[in-house]
Amino acid sequence: MTSIPAWMPQTQHELWSQWLDWRLPHYDAMAREASQHLTGTRHAVMRVGWDGTSGRESEDHATLFTLTDETPDPAVALEAAERYTPFWILLRHVASAELSPEEVTPSDPRAAQITVLVDAAVHALRQVDQIASDDRAPTAQLEKLRRTTEEQLDATRREVETTIVAGLERRHGFFLTPPAIVTPESALQTMLYEMVLSVRTQLEIAAPDREWRPSGIAVCNACSVVFTPKRGAQRCESCRDHPPEANVLGELTWEPGATQTVRVPQLVGRVVVGWKSVTIGMCPGCGQPFMGRRDAKACAECSPKMRQRRRRRRSTP
Incomplete structure (x- = not known):
């Protein structure tokens, strides 16, 4: 089986919860950035719609929760999270000795x-x-x-x-x-x-x-x-006259060296203003996914090394 x-989702309730509880991906990025400046388990949780200062719900607030003994510099952790904060949101930071029940979003x-x-x-x-x-x-x-x-x-x-x-x-x-x-x-x-x-x-x-x-x-x-x-x-409106060239899902064998040219959106903020062609694939050098120009064969870090190896092979008698 x-x-x-x-x-x-494993159950009907989880399906509807995941469908209704979606939030801007910015908040996951905020927690991820803040965790880079923590120690230990790097526990960082973002609760959206919550004012951690007053302890009440508020649509224009979000609160970052961390643990006191894992937060050497609260100001630095907060600053890291603020880089991805939507402009209409007021960000708060709460560091507590234990996991706070307030950090759980109902x-x-x-x-x-x-x-x-x-x-x-x-x-x-x-x-x-x-x-x-x-x-x-x-x-x-x-x-x-x-x-x-x-x-x-x-x-x-x-x-x-x-x-x-x-x-x-x-x-x-x-x-x-x-x-x-x-x-x-x-x-x-x-x-x-x-x-x-x-x-x-x-x-x-x-x-x-x-x-x-x-x-x-x-x-x-x-x-x-x-x-x-x-x-x-x-x-x-962006796709009415110039639709994407290909949908990657199910069309690319994800193994090192495999590439495909696709259309990706050109964004101004969250607005799609056009499309451009790029190459995506799995880098044969490091094995990680990459995105580059139409003629790209590897990621930006591995491409120079691969070119140098090709030159050495050509120059070797």
Whole structure:
């Protein structure tokens, strides 16, 4: 039996929690940068929407939590985290002797609510199928149960659709699939989106006339950026005329020396203003993933060494 990777949701509740609890990647970078100036376990946690000074929730605050005996210079750790702080966020720092209960971000309560609704609807659907398979079941009672179950499925599907849109709105302006997939975890957001769409499909009694699309928000079918569509467009403005040349996922053998030319976005802040061609691959020198010019064969550090070796071989009689 194939096991589910630890970075993927293991339960229905984890699926909806990961879908609803997404946050800007800046905060992970902030914690990572701060941890470089700590000692010991380098414990650094960012809680978003929390004012650590007053100990209360606040949308325009974020708090960095570290341990006192691992923080030799709190000012330096805070300064490191501030490099990635969104401009509208006030960053606080709390260093405590023990792990603080305040550093734990509560999961979005909608995750538990939608899990209960989906589980109940799926259970009701299975119950109808089980009763329908029994020839002794009274027809009138079965039809009444079917109508009740269909109403339950419709109501649950509407809640699922609302929750899917809520998760997309949190990701507005970001790519579900990054331009280059260098680790399986890089595809997590795309997988989450496909999984929540799959849950919605399970709640349909009959095949729909057309594919369901979120209202007022969309995922570009070329670059996967989450955007606000105009007149039902399924491609963002950047991809409408110049879509990416290739999607890396599933198209590249990740072994040293393997390369592929792809299109990556040119960004001004979070706005895609165009595309450019680059080469991505696994460096034959160090074995690490790299990105470079169209003619690149290795990472920036290994390329000079490889050129020097080629010159020596050519000059050797």
